[in-house]
Amino acid sequence: MADTALTPIEIGLTAAIVAVEDGKPAILVAGEDRKDEPRAGLPFGPFDPLAHRTFEIGLRAWVEAQTGLRVGYVEQLYTFGDRGRHAGPADPAHMVSVGYLALTRRPENAAALTQAGADFEPWYRFFPWEDWRERRPAILDDTMIPLLSDWKAPSHGELGRALGWRERLRLCFGVGGSPWDEEKVLDRYEMLYEAGLIEEAKRDGRAAALTRDTLPILGEPMRFDHRRILATAIARLRAKLKYRPVVFELMPDVFTLTELQHTVEAISGRLVHKQNFRRLVESTALVEPTGDTSTTTGGRPAALFRFRREVLAERPAPGLRFRGRS
Numbered sequence: 001m002a003d004t005a006l007t008p009i010e011i012g013l014t015a016a017i018v019a020v021e022d023g024k025p026a027i028l029v030a031g032e033d034r035k036d037e038p039r040a041g042l043p044f045g046p047f048d049p050l051a052h053r054t055f056e057i058g059l060r061a062w063v064e065a066q067t068g069l070r071v072g073y074v075e076q077l078y079t080f081g082d083r084g085r086h087a088g089p090a091d092p093a094h095m096v097s098v099g100y101l102a103l104t105r106r107p108e109n110a111a112a113l114t115q116a117g118a119d120f121e122p123w124y125r126f127f128p129w130e131d132w133r134e135r136r137p138a139i140l141d142d143t144m145i146p147l148l149s150d151w152k153a154p155s156h157g158e159l160g161r162a163l164g165w166r167e168r169l170r171l172c173f174g175v176g177g178s179p180w181d182e183e184k185v186l187d188r189y190e191m192l193y194e195a196g197l198i199e200e201a202k203r204d205g206r207a208a209a210l211t212r213d214t215l216p217i218l219g220e221p222m223r224f225d226h227r228r229i230l231a232t233a234i235a236r237l238r239a240k241l242k243y244r245p246v247v248f249e250l251m252p253d254v255f256t257l258t259e260l261q262h263t264v265e266a267i268s269g270r271l272v273h274k275q276n277f278r279r280l281v282e283s284t285a286l287v288e289p290t291g292d293t294s295t296t297t298g299g300r301p302a303a304l305f306r307f308r309r310e311v312l313a314e315r316p317a318p319g320l321r322f323r324g325r326s
Contacts, residue, residue, distance in 0.1 A: 012097040013059045014044040014080070014226065016233035017071055019106045019120055020250045023262035026106070026120035027230060028067070028113075029222075040126075041223035042230065043067065043118065044097065055098050063102075067118050071102040073249040077232050080225055097225075101233040103249040123234065124269075126219045126227055130185060130234070131269045132324070143216050144192070145173055151195040151208070182268050182324060185235040189228060192218060200227060238268055243319040245286055248307040254290055256302040257281060270324025277322060286311055286318060 017028035029040040045062035052058030056074055064070055077099040106120055113119055124131040129139050153165035163171070172187045174180040193201045196208025199221040209215065221227060240246050241264060250263055261277050281287055288308045293301035311318045 007094050010095050011047040011055075012044050012095050013047055013055060013062070014042050014097045014099045014229055015059055015063055015071070015102050016042055016077070016099065016230050017063070017069070017102040017104060018123070018233065018237065018250070019104050020263050020266050021106045021120075023266045025123050025266045027123040027126075027233075028069070028118055029121050030067070030118040039221055039223045040121065040226075042226045044226075047098070056100070059100055059102075067113050069104065069107060069113065071104045073103040073246060075101050075236075077101050077229070077236060080229060082225065097229075099229040099232060101236055103237075103246060105250065105252065123230065126222060126230060127185065127189075127234070128219050129188070130182070132180065132182075133265055133269060133271050136180075139218070140173065144197070144218065145169075145175060147197055147216065148173065148191060148195055149175075151197075153194070180324075182270055183235055183239045185238065186228070186231045187235075189231040193228070198227075200225065241267060241319060242321045245307065245311065245318050245320075247320065248286075251307065254292070254304045254306050256294055256304060257287075258302065260287070260305070264320060264322060268322070268324060272322050272324060277320075280320060280322060284311075284318060284320065285314075286320070 015028070019026050019028070028043060030043045043063055043066060045058075045066065047055060047058045052061060055076070059074065060071060079096060079098050081094070081096040107113070129137045129144060131137065148169055151165075168187070168191060170176050170178050171181070172184045172191060189198075192198050193206070194208065196202065196206050196210070196212055197216060198209075198218055199215060202209035202212075202215060203221075219227075222230065237246065247260070247263055247267070250267075251260060257278055260281065261272060261274065264277070265271055286308060287305040290304045290306055292304045294304055295301050
């Protein structure tokens with residue numbers, strides 16, 4: 001039997017680390033000052049099977065070592081291993097990355113992050129069409145939907161999808177009277193990638209992108225496939241808000257209901273009705289009053305609340321099943 005050269009495999013760990021401050025969702029990015037790759041990227045590092053008993057232990061260890069940040073809530077997202085997604089032309093190894101979603105609070109002293117070349121940046125900088133809090137983003141109707149509508153998808157259905165391109169466009173982008181689904185962040189990114197409308201598609205050699213003379217500016221690209229990983233993280237978090245109390249991982253120990261509402265709106269990219277939201281929070285018994293008030297709201301004192309952790313033992317899926325305002 002002839003010798004067969006085997007491609008070495010390396011395992012990396014990539015973290016989408018989310019924080020919210022003053023109603024602004026942010027993602028920790030690192031390495032923008034690299035001369036060989038000026039794009040922003042998510043923190044990532046190698047898995048060392050000798051030093052790390054589990055992937056999560058490895059993730060927490062190198063995030064703290066590189067940034068000084070101790071992340072709280074962590075969950076595994078997906079394994080990303082497309083050929084060419086990470087390695088450069090001269091790299092012999094194929095990199096498989098295990099993506100994670102991590103939730104934290106922004107540190108009061110960001111010196112360690114700055115020294116490590118990392119910082120929190122607004123995540124809508126990379127996905128401007130996902131923020132509907134003020135209005136329907138103009139970029140959708142001015143640029144994205146016309147280009148997606150004009151693109152001729154391969155007739156053979158490249159990925160063996162059950163739905164055709166037009167149906168996917170209707171469901172993912174709210175075309176033809178369909179409602180906007182804030183959870184379809186990854187689906188929308190994948191359609192932009194398939195149609196060759198984003199820089200990552202051109203960088204990866206997608207034929208649809210290479211045939212275009214110019215590419216529209218659709219958010220800022222990221223290194224490697226990190227924007228795809230971030231899209232996966234945003235979609236997971238938006239969905240999870242509705243059936244798990246993960247939003248409280250992003251809140252301070254005590255907070256007002258207005259601060260809680262603004263955090264939910266920041267993550268979901270949708271406004272919610274104030275009174276309906278308050279009734280929802282009260283009916284789910286997720287919070288309890290502290291008996292204190294805050295005078296930092298600019299108006300009359302607002303009651304302070306804390307997360308009621310006993311709810312985790314009382315029912316299996318305590319979340320905020322809110323509906324965004326149309």
